[in-house]
Amino acid sequence: MGVIHLIRHGRLAELRLDNPAKLNCLTPAMLSDLARHCDEIDGDAGCLGVVVTAEGERAFCTGADITAWADLSPADFARQWVRGGHRIFDRLARLSKPTVAALTGPAFGGGLELAAACDIRVMVPAASLALPEAGVGIVPGWSGTQRLMRLLPEPVVKEMALFGRRLSAERALALGFVAEVAGDARGAAFAIAGRLEAMSPRAVEVAKYMIHAAAGEDGAAMVEALGSGMIGASADKAEGVAAFRAKRKPEFPGE
Template identity: 60%
Template sequence: MTGVHLSLDGAVAGITLDNPSKLNAFTRPMLRQLDEACATLETSPGVRCVLILAAEARAFCAGADITAWGELSPTDFARLWVRDGHRVFDRLARLPMPTIAVLEAHAFGGGLELAACADMRIMAPRATLTLPEAQVGIVPGWGGCTRLLRLLPEPMVKEMALFGRRIDATRAAAAGFATVSDTPRSTAEEIAATTITASPRAQEIAKYQIHAAVGEDRNAMIEALGGGMAGATGDRDEGVAAFTEKRTAEFRGN
């Protein structure tokens, strides 16, 4: 069935784009399904790594399905398509566990913005990247002019967004955006298998720290780190106990 499918197979989960007739281009139902997949993963402590995959061999993701947004009014386009898609992609970027995008073929527009949400990208040598939105009269709306600029040099982003040029896997790797492999999925699976031997809490905290440093929802990341530190104290336990027992708390600073 066409859509975004979540597979939970032990410690490694998979999010698979499956819209072959449109080269895995996003529809509104697919955005909702991706949102639901993220919600499930946020409450799945047994999942230690997530692979973002594509069922269609010709493209990782061709972006957004033009027929899904082409007839929307300007207001609905901004509110229902751009903002909602941005919210879902942000949610994916902020999953607590490591994520790897597997690009066995091309990632255009929203597909490139999706790949940018992952913590790591593995590209096949034949895969290419671009931001073709200007060719249909719009601009990148899901992080192509924001998040992507933290991952690729400004001239390279302009080359894609302004001139519609494609960036090949070699250039993407040289810029530090991706690792190139003849077998991207196998490479990602090997990395995932190594990843799950590390401390999940250490990985989560490191991800929070990195995101806070680069501005990925900085305020939430800082407060999450502070909340985790406070939650691990004896004072927190005493405060909860005192509230429950309706007495004055006796904090000891431990």
């Protein structure tokens, strides 16, 4: 059935995929775990960052469990599986905390899309990336043709999605898709995430919002979040709330 564990390491959180018998492929239960954990992490002011890992060394994640969607009607496949999974991956991408994916093995299909939803990635030298969906008669459904187009050149995405070519760790590093290639990807990912201890959590959060707004990652919400954060610290907001509670007309100081 598979599970995604939420493990605490001081002020860092680890999301660990645990379905090694099926190469950590994603099941409906695992997607539900991911959504629930993201909500918990976002509500935890003490959490500085997240590292996404996987059990075993055979694969980071080889995509979605085919048995979970093979018999769905076209409408249910689109509504429940594709749109539902896309929504959960968007939830991960839009976490207020920085995320680092440790690719300890191949990341194919939904596994690559999961890694792409993280802020940065670390990869072992022997791992590879692929979008093999066309080989089983489907197309990428969890942002493989959308978010990946912001992270990789168009011809490279076409190589994978149209021709089934795999992207090596060396080439992924050269293209900037991964931040580092390391024999111990999990250790390297935690070392990177550990640097958040020396950073201002609020500055990091706002910087992530600003970058996402520029990159088109839920830009409208990011702009409104930034504006709301700024106005929330104003004297006008404090006066407006005080006047509402006192049932009087506000006298805004314009500060």
